[in-house]
Amino acid sequence: MTAWKKYTVEQLIDLDMLEAPMDGNHGSIHPKASDYVLTGVPFIMVNDMSNGHVDLKNCVFISEKQAGTLRKGFAKPGDVLLSHKATIGRTAIVPNDFDTIILTPQITYYRVKKGIDNRFLKYYFDSPNFQILFNTWAGSGSTRAYLGITAQRKLPIILPELDEQIKIADILSSIDKKIDKNNAINNNLEQQAQAIFINEFLSLKTLPDNWKQANLIDIADYLNGLAMQKYRPTGDEIGISVLKIRELRQGFCDNNSELCSPNIKSEYIIHDGDVIFSWSGSLLVDFWCGGICGLNQHLFKVTSSKYDKWFYYAWTKHYLDRFISFAADKATTMGHIKRDELGKAEVFIPNESDYSRIGALLQPIYDLIISNRIENKKLASLRETLLPKLMSGELDVSDIDL
Structure with a gap:
């Protein structure tokens, strides 16, 4: 296992490994609620970041014309997001759905250039040691908790060689992908269950015999x-x-x-x-x-x-x-x-036979939803156990062939 090297964000910028982090637009040009439109450029707030993802379905949008008047906060697919004001330490990676999303001033984007895997950086931000440090520097617990861009440049980031970063990120992302897959399955199952319920109960024109x-x-x-x-x-x-x-x-x-x-x-x-x-x-x-x-x-x-x-x-x-x-x-x-x-x-x-028939359709769906959720809880626990060990180098992945 190669030695891990400790940098500051500022040093990574100077070494051309990381672009200068940026947050969203402050002051009078910051988009307001009256600016929101039905479709356009996603305008991402902290509450749109959850479980490592950016919610692009329920977020608000601003027009492309207004987006063109803004000075900064233009995040691109692959950027690592880190919330730094009030709600401290949430992370996500910008997905590929849009060429650009706009950030509020509460979120910083980190854009890797060379020698850094963006997934590794996101997991590094998730690690307990970093979260404790970040929250401490930001004054977490206060309604004014905040760590601005200038202060963030002093944050330490400890990196192994790129190939080791990729292996670590592969291990952790494989867990997250399984969790995401289970969530997608459950969303589909819930839609199936709802369709069955509507068909069996809500579409009735008259009550069947013995109901x-x-x-x-x-x-x-x-x-x-x-x-x-x-x-x-x-x-x-x-x-x-x-x-x-x-x-x-x-x-x-x-x-x-x-x-x-x-x-x-x-x-x-x-x-x-x-x-x-x-x-x-x-x-x-x-x-x-x-x-x-x-x-x-x-x-x-x-x-x-x-x-x-x-x-x-x-x-x-x-x-x-x-x-x-x-x-x-x-x-x-x-x-x-x-x-x-x-x-x-x-x-x-329903009567006894219809009750049994409908139950045979719905109960297995609900059982699988519950089973997938319980599995996700175990997977999340495994990830949280592995994360600090992988991010500290305690677990050697150099001989792992993924």
Whole structure:
């Protein structure tokens, strides 16, 4: 294994290995909400960067004419993005969908020239040591957390030889590609499940023989969580993470998640595959696949002693948009729905043979979605274990032939 060399960003620029990093446009020429158009040049904000990707489907756009008036912030495919203001340390690589995207002033692009693999640089930015340093320099935790372009030039970057960079990036990107593939499969599966549900339930002109009308309360139990601040770990207890709206939205618990006692009543313990319904604030219905945790208040654990998971999940999710609209209309500070709204949500219960037939279509789809999510959680854990070892040179990849 060759020795790794330590540089600063400034030195890499001087050695012509890296272009000078740039951020977006400040001041009066910064695009405003009134400038946004339906199609044009993507205008990328920090919240458009997630899980190493740039969201080009849900981002906003500015016109090509306005883009031509800007001075900087023109990122190209292959550029490595790093958020440096308020939300610190998010990374992504610009995909090939557009020739150019425009960045806000909160994001820096790094453009490699020679001797650096852009994927390696992105993973280097993701590594724990760099993230700790970057957050410390930026004053993370403050609402004014910021590390500007000038300060970023002093950041250390430690590089092995290019061929070793490529091997390391290949190892890590192979994991990410599998995660992305599972996500793409799940997106397709969810569309299939939705199409089946619509065809079997929502396209009915008359109710078939021996089908019944009911409501969500009739088919499932909606258990509200506990006020977990009352159930903290005590003594020598090893706490379990608390599932709150934040964790449900991101799909996993992390070091910032609160802890509760593992000895709470068993019905409040959440396991992979459980159906969770956030009924206050950000309304969501989803399968939980983030491991064992405790159910916080403002979340329902949805179960049934009469019906299968595919049935009560599909019907609860079907009404999500209506619940969101209802909560928004009633919102004062934080929108929510009341339990009686569940009783107003009409459900069709098939006869026994149709129930079995539809279940045979939907249950395997939902099972595979859950399985893929659990696999992704394990893959992400593997990546996070390998990342610091690969980025420090602890794991020697010189003899690996990929």
